[in-house]
Amino acid sequence: MKWISIWRRLLDFISPRTCAICGRRLSATEEVLCMKCHFHLPRTGFWLNPYDNEMAKSFWHLIPIERAAAYFYYEAHSDTANMIYQLKYKDHPEVGVILGRMLAKEMQGAGFFDGIDGIVPVPLAKKRLRQRGYNQSDAIAQGISEITGLPVLTDVVRRVDFVESQTKKSRWSRAENVEQMFALNQIPAGAKHLLVIDDVVTTGATVTACAKQIALNGGIKISVLALGYTKR
Secondary structure, eight states: OHHHHHHHHHHHHHSOOBOTTTOOBOOTTOBSBOHHHHHTOOBOOGGGSOSSSHHHHTTTTTSOEEEEEEEEEOOTTSHHHHHHHHHHHTTOHHHHHHHHHHHHHHHHTTTTTTTOOEEEEOOOOHHHHHHHSSOHHHHHHHHHHHHHOOOBOTTSEEEOSOOOOSTTOOHHHHHHHHTTSEEEOOOOTTOOEEEEEEEEESSSHHHHHHHHHHHTTSSOEEEEEEEEEOOO
16 A cells, blocks of 8 residues: 555656646545545435435336436536536546446445446447547446446447437437437346446436336336436
8 A cells, every 4th residue: 555655646746636626636545536626516415315306206207217316416517517528528537437436435325226236337329439438437337336346237238329419409309319329238137126327417318218228128127327417
């Protein structure tokens, strides 16, 4: 541990790490967020009541939802939006991994992951994957897996076609845009409860389309977890 600390301090001296929100230089013990920004993160607390919170209710009539939660509230042009931007567009997959660890540590004690058999990251379009070099949902899932021990299942659902970006679409346009976006491959033997992971749930259209394919298998419980959630 001593050598790791020395190595981290040396790397920080050569190439200082900064907070993904405020830009302040991080200490050797901080990762992605400084202590102040981590403390003031606008947490949703949904994992304390994962069955009928605001986010879970938005899926009730769409998919066989078991639990739903997001780590923090997300608003355009906010501090959390800047953090997600760093993850998705600035070549920082480690932001997803570390935030995945953070949320897993906070939610695990509330029993959010109890009974879940595997983690299914929402697949990224092949064209966008080539452009970006990684899937941000995979990174988040990796961080969660490191804390919970749950397997990351990247081959349960596949992306069918590249469609337009969801960023500037209305709720109804998003739903139409993603309806045929995914296709089911195969549910692992013995899996009865799967956790679908996305970076941000805005309208829920992308997660819903992905989860609907999983639901085609029949008898599968589906839970949803994201870093960010946009208030309706």
